[in-house]
Amino acid sequence: MRRLAVSLNPLFSFAISGLMALGSPTFALDLTMPARVVGQESLSQAPASLALPVGVFAGGALPVERVTGALDRRAWQLDAPRMALTELAEPLRAQLEAQGFTLVFDCESRACGGFDFRFGIEVMPEPGMHVDLGDFRFIAARKGPEVVNLLISRSQGYGFVQLTRVAPAPLAEGPVAAAPDEAETDRAVPLVPMPAPVEAPVPPTADVAAALSGKGSAVLEDLVFGSGAGALEAGDYASLAEVAAWLAEDPARGVILVGHTDISGGLESNIALSKKRAQAVRQALLKAHGVAAGQVSAEGVGPLAPRQSNQTEAGRTANRRVEAVAVLPR
Numbered sequence: 155m156r157r158l159a160v161s162l163n164p165l166f167s168f169a170i171s172g173l174m175a176l177g178s179p180t181f182a183l184d185l186t187m188p189a190r191v192v193g194q195e196s197l198s199q200a201p202a203s204l205a206l207p208v209g210v211f212a213g214g215a216l217p218v219e220r221v222t223g224a225l226d227r228r229a230w231q232l233d234a235p236r237m238a239l240t241e242l243a244e245p246l247r248a249q250l251e252a253q254g255f256t257l258v259f260d261c262e263s264r265a266c267g268g269f270d271f272r273f274g275i276e277v278m279p280e281p282g283m284h285v286d287l288g289d290f291r292f293i294a295a296r297k298g299p300e301v302v303n304l305l306i307s308r309s310q311g312y313g314f315v316q317l318t319r320v321a322p323a324p325l326a327e328g329p330v331a332a333a334p335d336e337a338e339t340d341r342a343v344p345l346v347p348m349p350a351p352v353e354a355p356v357p358p359t360a361d362v363a364a365a366l367s368g369k370g371s372a373v374l375e376d377l378v379f380g381s382g383a384g385a386l387e388a389g390d391y392a393s394l395a396e397v398a399a400w401l402a403e404d405p406a407r408g409v410i411l412v413g414h415t416d417i418s419g420g421l422e423s424n425i426a427l428s429k430k431r432a433q434a435v436r437q438a439l440l441k442a443h444g445v446a447a448g449q450v451s452a453e454g455v456g457p458l459a460p461r462q463s464n465q466t467e468a469g470r471t472a473n474r475r476v477e478a479v480a481v482l483p484r
Contacts, residue, residue: 183302183325184253188245189313193231195282200224200324206301207275208258208294211267216274221301224324227276227316229283234313242313243291243306255295255302262291264370269410269453269479276318277305280460283316284309287412287459287479288371309461362396362478366409371479372397373461377435379474384430386438394435397478398443405446406483411435413454414477416470421456429454435476 202225209217234242239262247260261267267274269287277283283305290307300321307314319325365372374393379386401407413428413435432452439445462469 183300183319185246185249185317187230187232187315188242189232189234189237191230192233192312193282195229195278197227197278198225198324202320204276204318204320206294206303206318206320207271207292210259210261210265211271211274216267216271219301221320223299223320223322226319226321226325227278228325229278229314229316231281231284232313232315233311234308235311237308237313239289239291239306239308242308242315243293243304246304246306246315247293250293250295250302250304253297255297255300258294258296260291260293263288264480264482266290266292268370268481269412273455275303275305278316280458281463283307284312284314285459286371286461287477288365288369362393363400366397366400366478366480371477373475373477374435375475377476379431379434382427384427384434386431386434391438394438394443398439398445401445401449404483405449408449408451408481408483409478410481411450411452412459412477412479413452413456414459414473414475415456416473417457417460417464418470424456425454425458426456427454428456432476 201222203220203222204225205218206221207216208219232242247257251257261271266272271292272285272287272290275292277285285305285307286309290305293304293306295302295304301319303318305314305316305318362372362374372393374391374397376391376393377386378389397409401409411432413430413432415424415428418424429452432454436450436452439450440447457464457473460469460473461475462472464470464473
């Protein structure tokens, strides 16, 4: 049986292979990461049953296909501070096609269904996998009974790739690393803990309208909430005025306000608090800025999508935020 081989060349090639029992067909997948790998996580289960997305979120539902077999999910963190999402995703897509996989669908951020799509799929938890709600790519492919999904996203300085695969046989043993001048080795490599992301200062309120029209999301940086409270403190917030003006330009536009917290406290209470804060921002848009109720909704995801490490106070502060995510025109 071939092992997962990691060749320490400039591209850090990861060859991922799975073999069925002797005499059975071979199911294999070889991927080369587009940048240096600095962290990895893995999860395997056999037998398993999984609902794999096969289309974009539309009409209030995410189309899925129920597949059974050996489930493997891997996540890699890449040192990619200057790489665009396309630069991360296109080489991986090309490799799937070159290996005989047929693309089922390929979408990006808003075209996938944005918030609804992201939280309708299974994603490995932070810090193993990070997903920027306004900057991710999802690729689904199939080769015979082998089904593969790739989820690609970015954060400050890093790229993230998650592979979800269901096939009759699991991926080969691994990971195994090669010495710098060797093609393969039998020396096992332990899973690498994810390093804390490089923290950058939270920028002042930027051009919210441009961000909504461009990447499809904008963090409302100037909002102020009381400690542990869901109410928005009184004040004139430039970010809300920009959101309102952007929505007023086209009645078909809409946004989902997504509340976020840091990791402190319980998951359920944090999700509830984040939703209260998003709802408070929605009420401010409706009452103070005259936004139509149908153009804005509110959700909360608690600590599930941090943008910086929760290990420092600066990071926890940056993670407590409300983000506006543009939805597809009605």
